[in-house]
Protein backbone atom coordinates (compact mmCIF):
# COMPACT_ATOMS: atom_id res chain seq x y z
CA UNK A 1 0.00 0.00 0.00
CA UNK A 2 1.44 3.40 -0.97
CA UNK A 3 0.48 6.83 0.28
CA UNK A 4 -1.54 8.44 -2.53
CA UNK A 5 -1.42 12.19 -3.14
CA UNK A 6 -4.70 13.44 -4.57
CA UNK A 7 -5.09 16.47 -6.85
CA UNK A 8 -8.44 17.78 -8.06
CA UNK A 9 -7.77 19.92 -11.13
CA UNK A 10 -9.98 22.07 -13.30
CA UNK A 11 -8.81 21.12 -16.80
CA UNK A 12 -9.78 24.48 -18.25
CA UNK A 13 -8.07 26.56 -15.54
CA UNK A 14 -4.99 24.53 -14.74
CA UNK A 15 -2.99 25.46 -11.67
CA UNK A 16 0.59 25.62 -13.05
CA UNK A 17 2.11 25.00 -9.59
CA UNK A 18 0.18 21.74 -9.23
CA UNK A 19 1.35 20.61 -12.68
CA UNK A 20 4.95 21.46 -11.76
CA UNK A 21 4.74 19.49 -8.52
CA UNK A 22 3.30 16.44 -10.29
CA UNK A 23 5.93 16.74 -13.02
CA UNK A 24 8.77 16.76 -10.44
CA UNK A 25 7.31 13.72 -8.71
CA UNK A 26 6.96 11.81 -11.99
CA UNK A 27 10.55 12.61 -12.99
CA UNK A 28 11.68 11.27 -9.62
CA UNK A 29 10.03 7.90 -10.37
CA UNK A 30 6.46 8.26 -9.06
CA UNK A 31 3.35 6.68 -10.62
CA UNK A 32 0.61 9.09 -11.65
CA UNK A 33 -3.02 8.52 -12.57
CA UNK A 34 -3.89 11.21 -15.10
CA UNK A 35 -6.90 12.02 -17.30
CA UNK A 36 -6.87 11.80 -21.08
CA UNK A 37 -9.72 12.40 -23.52
CA UNK A 38 -10.32 8.61 -23.72
CA UNK A 39 -9.93 7.06 -20.23
CA UNK A 40 -7.67 7.65 -17.21
CA UNK A 41 -4.09 6.38 -17.56
CA UNK A 42 -1.60 5.07 -14.97
CA UNK A 43 1.68 6.59 -16.07
CA UNK A 44 5.41 6.65 -15.40
CA UNK A 45 8.21 8.52 -17.16
CA UNK A 46 9.96 6.37 -19.77
CA UNK A 47 13.19 7.67 -18.23
CA UNK A 48 12.46 5.80 -14.97
CA UNK A 49 12.18 2.11 -16.03
CA UNK A 50 11.87 0.98 -12.41
CA UNK A 51 8.67 3.05 -12.11
CA UNK A 52 7.42 1.68 -15.45
CA UNK A 53 7.82 -1.81 -14.00
CA UNK A 54 5.78 -0.80 -10.94
CA UNK A 55 2.81 -0.04 -13.25
CA UNK A 56 2.40 -3.79 -13.84
CA UNK A 57 2.39 -4.53 -10.11
CA UNK A 58 -0.02 -1.70 -9.30
CA UNK A 59 -2.53 -3.02 -11.86
CA UNK A 60 -1.82 -6.77 -11.51
CA UNK A 61 -1.05 -6.61 -15.22
CA UNK A 62 0.79 -9.48 -16.93
CA UNK A 63 4.33 -8.31 -17.86
CA UNK A 64 3.84 -9.37 -21.50
CA UNK A 65 1.12 -6.78 -22.18
CA UNK A 66 2.90 -3.63 -23.43
CA UNK A 67 1.96 -0.04 -22.54
CA UNK A 68 1.22 3.01 -24.68
CA UNK A 69 3.85 5.75 -24.91
CA UNK A 70 2.12 9.12 -24.49
CA UNK A 71 3.78 12.14 -26.06
CA UNK A 72 2.80 15.80 -26.32
CA UNK A 73 4.95 17.02 -29.23
CA UNK A 74 6.08 15.78 -32.64
CA UNK A 75 9.73 16.04 -31.50
CA UNK A 76 9.12 13.30 -28.94
CA UNK A 77 8.47 10.92 -31.86
CA UNK A 78 12.14 10.89 -32.82
CA UNK A 79 12.97 9.51 -29.37
CA UNK A 80 10.30 6.85 -29.16
CA UNK A 81 9.98 5.68 -32.79
CA UNK A 82 12.80 4.40 -35.02
CA UNK A 83 11.13 4.54 -38.40
CA UNK A 84 8.07 6.53 -39.31
CA UNK A 85 6.55 5.47 -42.66
CA UNK A 86 4.71 8.00 -44.85
CA UNK A 87 1.36 6.45 -43.92
CA UNK A 88 2.08 7.28 -40.27
CA UNK A 89 2.97 10.88 -41.03
CA UNK A 90 -0.17 11.33 -43.10
CA UNK A 91 -2.37 10.29 -40.23
CA UNK A 92 -0.37 12.01 -37.49
CA UNK A 93 -0.89 15.34 -39.27
CA UNK A 94 -4.68 14.96 -39.09
CA UNK A 95 -5.41 12.82 -36.05
CA UNK A 96 -2.97 14.02 -33.36
CA UNK A 97 -3.55 15.11 -30.72
CA UNK A 98 -6.47 12.67 -30.52
CA UNK A 99 -7.67 9.16 -29.65
CA UNK A 100 -5.49 7.25 -32.13
CA UNK A 101 -2.51 5.07 -31.13
CA UNK A 102 0.02 4.03 -33.76
CA UNK A 103 2.27 0.99 -33.49
CA UNK A 104 5.70 1.83 -34.92
CA UNK A 105 9.23 0.40 -34.77
CA UNK A 106 10.38 1.53 -31.38
CA UNK A 107 13.04 4.15 -30.74
CA UNK A 108 16.03 4.03 -28.38
CA UNK A 109 14.37 5.89 -25.52
CA UNK A 110 11.67 3.23 -25.00
CA UNK A 111 12.69 0.89 -22.17
CA UNK A 112 11.91 -2.84 -22.65
CA UNK A 113 9.52 -2.61 -19.65
CA UNK A 114 7.21 -0.29 -21.64
CA UNK A 115 7.11 -2.40 -24.80
CA UNK A 116 7.17 -5.81 -23.08
CA UNK A 117 10.35 -6.52 -25.00
CA UNK A 118 8.71 -6.10 -28.45
CA UNK A 119 10.61 -4.38 -31.28
CA UNK A 120 7.63 -2.04 -31.71
CA UNK A 121 5.98 0.59 -29.50
CA UNK A 122 2.41 1.88 -29.33
CA UNK A 123 2.47 5.70 -29.38
CA UNK A 124 -0.14 8.40 -29.08
CA UNK A 125 -0.58 12.11 -28.41
CA UNK A 126 -3.57 12.63 -26.08
CA UNK A 127 -5.88 15.62 -26.51
CA UNK A 128 -6.46 16.62 -22.89
CA UNK A 129 -5.13 19.79 -21.23
CA UNK A 130 -3.85 17.94 -18.13
CA UNK A 131 -2.12 15.17 -20.11
CA UNK A 132 -0.66 17.68 -22.55
CA UNK A 133 0.75 20.07 -19.91
CA UNK A 134 2.10 17.23 -17.79
CA UNK A 135 3.86 15.46 -20.66
CA UNK A 136 5.20 18.79 -21.95
CA UNK A 137 7.03 18.98 -18.64
CA UNK A 138 8.00 15.32 -18.08
CA UNK A 139 8.61 14.11 -21.63
CA UNK A 140 7.15 10.78 -22.85
CA UNK A 141 5.02 8.86 -20.34
CA UNK A 142 4.31 5.11 -20.58
CA UNK A 143 0.76 4.31 -19.48
CA UNK A 144 -1.97 1.72 -19.77
CA UNK A 145 -5.51 2.42 -18.53
CA UNK A 146 -5.64 3.07 -14.77
CA UNK A 147 -7.88 0.11 -13.84
CA UNK A 148 -7.02 -3.08 -12.01
CA UNK A 149 -6.27 -5.55 -14.78
CA UNK A 150 -9.42 -7.14 -16.24
CA UNK A 151 -11.79 -4.43 -14.94
CA UNK A 152 -13.52 -1.76 -17.05
CA UNK A 153 -11.24 1.22 -17.75
CA UNK A 154 -11.79 4.20 -15.42
CA UNK A 155 -13.61 7.15 -16.93
CA UNK A 156 -14.45 9.17 -13.79
CA UNK A 157 -12.54 10.43 -10.75
CA UNK A 158 -14.56 8.01 -8.64
CA UNK A 159 -13.45 5.01 -10.72
CA UNK A 160 -9.76 5.85 -10.28
CA UNK A 161 -10.13 6.33 -6.54
CA UNK A 162 -11.79 2.92 -6.26
CA UNK A 163 -9.10 1.15 -8.33
CA UNK A 164 -5.89 3.10 -7.66
CA UNK A 165 -6.05 4.69 -4.19
CA UNK A 166 -3.18 3.13 -2.21
CA UNK A 167 -1.62 1.77 -5.42
CA UNK A 168 -0.53 4.89 -7.36
CA UNK A 169 1.61 7.68 -5.82
CA UNK A 170 -0.51 10.45 -7.34
CA UNK A 171 -4.09 10.63 -8.59
CA UNK A 172 -5.17 13.61 -10.68
CA UNK A 173 -8.96 13.85 -10.77
CA UNK A 174 -10.24 16.15 -13.51
CA UNK A 175 -13.77 14.76 -13.78
CA UNK A 176 -15.30 12.57 -16.48
CA UNK A 177 -13.26 11.80 -19.58
CA UNK A 178 -14.68 12.93 -22.92
CA UNK A 179 -14.94 9.69 -24.92
CA UNK A 180 -15.09 7.16 -22.07
CA UNK A 181 -13.54 4.44 -24.25
CA UNK A 182 -9.89 3.77 -25.16
CA UNK A 183 -7.98 4.92 -28.23
CA UNK A 184 -8.06 3.10 -31.56
CA UNK A 185 -4.80 1.17 -32.11
CA UNK A 186 -3.50 0.77 -35.67
CA UNK A 187 -0.27 -1.04 -36.53
CA UNK A 188 1.43 1.05 -39.22
CA UNK A 189 4.71 -0.86 -38.95
CA UNK A 190 3.21 -3.40 -41.40
CA UNK A 191 1.71 -3.09 -44.89
CA UNK A 192 -1.26 -2.85 -45.18
CA UNK A 193 -1.95 -1.22 -41.78
CA UNK A 194 -3.79 -3.44 -39.32
CA UNK A 195 -6.43 -2.58 -36.76
CA UNK A 196 -5.33 -3.98 -33.38
CA UNK A 197 -8.08 -2.46 -31.27
CA UNK A 198 -11.10 -0.40 -32.34
CA UNK A 199 -11.52 2.68 -30.18
CA UNK A 200 -12.69 6.25 -29.95
CA UNK A 201 -11.50 7.23 -33.44
CA UNK A 202 -13.72 5.55 -36.04
CA UNK A 203 -11.86 3.24 -38.41
CA UNK A 204 -13.87 4.67 -41.34
CA UNK A 205 -12.27 8.06 -40.66
CA UNK A 206 -8.75 6.59 -40.52
CA UNK A 207 -9.30 4.72 -43.80
CA UNK A 208 -10.49 7.95 -45.38
CA UNK A 209 -7.39 9.84 -44.23
CA UNK A 210 -4.99 7.06 -45.28
CA UNK A 211 -6.70 6.29 -48.56
CA UNK A 212 -5.96 2.57 -48.03
CA UNK A 213 -8.00 -0.23 -46.48
CA UNK A 214 -7.05 -1.25 -42.95
CA UNK A 215 -7.10 -4.96 -42.09
CA UNK A 216 -9.91 -5.65 -39.60
CA UNK A 217 -9.85 -9.18 -38.17
CA UNK A 218 -12.32 -11.08 -35.97
CA UNK A 219 -9.80 -10.74 -33.15
CA UNK A 220 -9.80 -6.95 -33.48
CA UNK A 221 -13.60 -7.05 -33.34
CA UNK A 222 -13.35 -8.75 -29.96
CA UNK A 223 -13.53 -12.45 -30.83
CA UNK A 224 -10.35 -14.44 -30.22
CA UNK A 225 -9.34 -17.98 -30.98
CA UNK A 226 -8.34 -18.58 -27.37
CA UNK A 227 -11.73 -17.39 -26.13
CA UNK A 228 -13.60 -19.63 -28.53
CA UNK A 229 -11.57 -22.62 -27.34
CA UNK A 230 -12.49 -22.16 -23.68
CA UNK A 231 -15.75 -23.19 -22.06
CA UNK A 232 -18.29 -20.37 -21.61
CA UNK A 233 -17.63 -18.51 -18.39
CA UNK A 234 -14.06 -19.75 -18.22
CA UNK A 235 -12.42 -17.48 -20.75
CA UNK A 236 -10.14 -14.62 -19.82
CA UNK A 237 -12.26 -11.50 -19.48
CA UNK A 238 -11.32 -7.90 -20.03
CA UNK A 239 -13.26 -4.73 -19.17
CA UNK A 240 -15.37 -7.04 -17.07
CA UNK A 241 -17.90 -6.44 -14.30
CA UNK A 242 -17.91 -9.03 -11.50
CA UNK A 243 -21.48 -9.91 -12.49
CA UNK A 244 -21.62 -12.51 -15.30
CA UNK A 245 -22.54 -10.76 -18.54
CA UNK A 246 -24.38 -12.30 -21.49
CA UNK A 247 -24.20 -10.51 -24.82
CA UNK A 248 -27.04 -11.16 -27.26
CA UNK A 249 -26.09 -10.75 -30.91
CA UNK A 250 -27.99 -11.02 -34.17
CA UNK A 251 -31.52 -10.36 -33.00
CA UNK A 252 -33.87 -7.51 -32.37
CA UNK A 253 -35.11 -6.70 -28.84
CA UNK A 254 -37.69 -9.55 -28.94
CA UNK A 255 -34.96 -12.19 -28.75
CA UNK A 256 -33.38 -10.44 -25.81
CA UNK A 257 -36.69 -10.29 -23.93
CA UNK A 258 -36.98 -14.07 -24.33
CA UNK A 259 -33.44 -14.61 -23.04
CA UNK A 260 -34.21 -12.48 -19.96
CA UNK A 261 -37.52 -14.26 -19.31
CA UNK A 262 -35.83 -17.64 -19.48
CA UNK A 263 -33.15 -16.64 -16.95
CA UNK A 264 -35.79 -15.24 -14.61
CA UNK A 265 -37.72 -18.51 -14.76
CA UNK A 266 -34.62 -20.07 -13.17
CA UNK A 267 -35.23 -17.73 -10.22
CA UNK A 268 -32.32 -15.41 -11.06
CA UNK A 269 -32.30 -11.63 -10.86
CA UNK A 270 -31.37 -9.95 -14.16
CA UNK A 271 -30.16 -6.50 -15.21
CA UNK A 272 -30.15 -5.43 -18.85
CA UNK A 273 -27.97 -2.93 -20.72
CA UNK A 274 -29.92 -1.39 -23.56
CA UNK A 275 -30.32 1.58 -25.86
CA UNK A 276 -32.63 4.39 -24.79
CA UNK A 277 -34.96 3.56 -27.70
CA UNK A 278 -35.61 0.07 -26.29
CA UNK A 279 -35.77 1.01 -22.61
CA UNK A 280 -39.54 0.61 -22.33
CA UNK A 281 -39.52 -2.92 -23.77
CA UNK A 282 -37.68 -4.28 -20.72
CA UNK A 283 -39.50 -2.49 -17.97
CA UNK A 284 -41.30 -5.13 -15.95
CA UNK A 285 -39.29 -7.81 -17.77
CA UNK A 286 -35.87 -7.32 -16.11
CA UNK A 287 -35.11 -6.46 -12.46
CA UNK A 288 -32.91 -3.52 -13.44
CA UNK A 289 -32.65 -1.66 -16.74
CA UNK A 290 -29.68 0.53 -17.68
CA UNK A 291 -29.96 2.71 -20.80
CA UNK A 292 -26.48 3.64 -22.06
CA UNK A 293 -27.53 6.00 -24.85
CA UNK A 294 -29.27 6.32 -28.16
CA UNK A 295 -28.65 4.02 -31.16
CA UNK A 296 -28.50 7.28 -33.13
CA UNK A 297 -25.60 8.51 -30.96
CA UNK A 298 -23.04 5.77 -30.48
CA UNK A 299 -20.59 8.26 -28.93
CA UNK A 300 -23.05 8.53 -26.05
CA UNK A 301 -23.23 4.73 -25.76
CA UNK A 302 -19.41 4.49 -25.70
CA UNK A 303 -19.13 7.21 -23.07
CA UNK A 304 -21.56 5.50 -20.71
CA UNK A 305 -20.54 1.89 -21.31
CA UNK A 306 -17.81 1.51 -18.65
CA UNK A 307 -19.86 3.51 -16.13
CA UNK A 308 -22.72 1.04 -16.70
CA UNK A 309 -20.47 -2.04 -16.49
CA UNK A 310 -19.13 -0.86 -13.12
CA UNK A 311 -22.61 0.03 -11.88
CA UNK A 312 -23.91 -3.48 -12.56
CA UNK A 313 -22.02 -4.82 -9.56
CA UNK A 314 -23.94 -2.55 -7.21
CA UNK A 315 -27.35 -3.88 -8.26
CA UNK A 316 -27.02 -7.26 -6.56
CA UNK A 317 -28.30 -9.12 -9.63
CA UNK A 318 -27.18 -12.64 -10.61
CA UNK A 319 -26.75 -12.00 -14.32
CA UNK A 320 -26.61 -9.07 -16.71
CA UNK A 321 -27.70 -9.23 -20.35
CA UNK A 322 -26.68 -6.68 -22.96
CA UNK A 323 -28.14 -5.71 -26.29
CA UNK A 324 -25.83 -5.40 -29.29
CA UNK A 325 -25.16 -2.06 -30.96
CA UNK A 326 -24.51 -1.26 -34.64
CA UNK A 327 -20.87 -1.97 -35.56
CA UNK A 328 -20.30 1.31 -37.37
CA UNK A 329 -18.12 4.22 -36.29
CA UNK A 330 -17.36 4.07 -32.57
CA UNK A 331 -19.94 1.22 -32.35
CA UNK A 332 -17.17 -1.18 -33.46
CA UNK A 333 -15.28 -0.30 -30.24
CA UNK A 334 -18.47 -0.67 -28.15
CA UNK A 335 -19.04 -4.19 -29.50
CA UNK A 336 -15.36 -5.13 -29.04
CA UNK A 337 -15.56 -4.17 -25.34
CA UNK A 338 -18.90 -5.92 -24.83
CA UNK A 339 -17.62 -9.15 -26.42
CA UNK A 340 -14.50 -9.12 -24.28
CA UNK A 341 -16.43 -8.28 -21.11
CA UNK A 342 -18.99 -11.03 -21.60
CA UNK A 343 -18.96 -14.52 -20.12
CA UNK A 344 -21.18 -15.80 -22.91
CA UNK A 345 -22.32 -14.64 -26.34
CA UNK A 346 -25.73 -15.83 -27.56
CA UNK A 347 -26.25 -15.55 -31.31
CA UNK A 348 -29.88 -15.45 -32.40
CA UNK A 349 -31.20 -15.18 -35.93
CA UNK A 350 -33.14 -12.01 -36.52
Ligand code: AMP
Nearest residue numbers: 066067068103118120121122143144145
Ligand atom coordinates in the same frame (compact mmCIF):
# COMPACT_ATOMS: atom_id res chain seq x y z
P1 AMP B 1 -4.34 -0.05 -22.38
O1 AMP B 1 -3.94 1.37 -22.56
O2 AMP B 1 -4.58 -0.44 -20.97
O3 AMP B 1 -5.47 -0.37 -23.25
O4 AMP B 1 -3.11 -0.93 -22.84
C1 AMP B 1 -2.34 -0.63 -23.95
C2 AMP B 1 -2.74 -1.41 -25.16
O5 AMP B 1 -1.80 -1.17 -26.17
C3 AMP B 1 -2.78 -2.90 -24.93
O6 AMP B 1 -3.95 -3.42 -25.52
C4 AMP B 1 -1.55 -3.41 -25.67
O7 AMP B 1 -1.70 -4.71 -26.15
C5 AMP B 1 -1.40 -2.38 -26.78
N1 AMP B 1 -0.01 -2.26 -27.25
C6 AMP B 1 0.97 -1.60 -26.63
N2 AMP B 1 2.14 -1.72 -27.29
C7 AMP B 1 1.89 -2.50 -28.36
C8 AMP B 1 2.69 -2.99 -29.44
N3 AMP B 1 3.99 -2.72 -29.53
N4 AMP B 1 2.09 -3.75 -30.36
C9 AMP B 1 0.77 -4.03 -30.27
N5 AMP B 1 -0.04 -3.60 -29.29
C10 AMP B 1 0.51 -2.84 -28.33
Ligand code: MG
Nearest residue numbers: 144145146153
Ligand atom coordinates in the same frame (compact mmCIF):
# COMPACT_ATOMS: atom_id res chain seq x y z
MG1 MG C 1 -6.44 -1.28 -20.39
